[in-house]
Every structure is written in C-alpha cells, then in structure tokens.
Amino acid sequence: MASKLVQRNAPGARRFVWQWKDNIPNRFSFQGNPGVKVKLDVSNTPLEIFSCFFTNDLLDLIVKETNWHAAIHPPAASPHMRKWMPTSRQELQAYLGIWVIMGMVSRPSYYDDRPVVSYIMNSLLMS
Numbered sequence: 001m002a003s004k005l006v007q008r009n010a011p012g013a014r015r016f017v018w019q020w021k022d023n024i025p026n027r028f029s030f031q032g033n034p035g036v037k038v039k040l041d042v043s044n045t046p047l048e049i050f051s052c053f054f055t056n057d058l059l060d061l062i063v064k065e066t067n068w069h070a071a072i073h074p075p076a077a078s079p080h081m082r083k084w085m086p087t088s089r090q091e092l093q094a095y096l097g098i099w100v101i102m103g104m105v106s107r108p109s110y111y112d113d114r115p116v117v118s119y120i121m122n123s124l125l126m127s
Helices: 002-008 046-053 056-072 089-104 115-126
Strands: none
Touching: 056 089
C-alpha cells in the first residue's frame, strides 16, 4: 500500500492526491543570534545605512551578472530603446535609489509633466 501511495503522489504523477501526512514540514531550532549586527545611530547617513545591506561587493556582483546576462541575451532591437551599454555600480546605486524614493513617495504616476516633479524625478536622479 505504501509503495502505491508513493507512486501516486510522486511529482508529475497523474493521480496526485494531497495528503496531510505528506506535507509535514521539518522543524529546526533557530541557532542564530537575531538582530542588527552593525553599529548604527542617528548620525549615520542614509547612504551609510544602505551600504550595510548593499555592500560594494554585492553591487559589483549584481553589475557583473547584469552585464553578463545582457551579453548572452542581448535585448531585441527596438526604435524605442537605446543600444545596450554595460552598467556600472554608480548607475545601479542610482537605480536602487530611485526605487527607494518611489517606495517612500506615493504617486499615481512617476511620469509627471509638472515641472517640479519632472525636474526632481528626471533631472536630478537620472542625469
């Protein structure tokens, strides 16, 4: 009987039957010491705090893998897109900074034609 149940519930089997006993998660006790492991205080700048999570090594790895992927899978030619240029750590930091700002400032559209908004979102961040 057990071998039939295993065969019936094997991945890709036609007659899969969900069984509670088949879905018992492993329980592991937590062995770490929770909490932030860096010394931060009110004098830290937002960039210093950001750098605790996105180190230069991590940013360089993301840049390397992004450029590698673009070389292996070049984007399709389009009249609306510029030719791919390899990215850099500074460009990635600007991109992530835009996402942080977009998360803090709720707007119905970030592509706004009003002079003040377009100046901040386009001129300062994407120059």
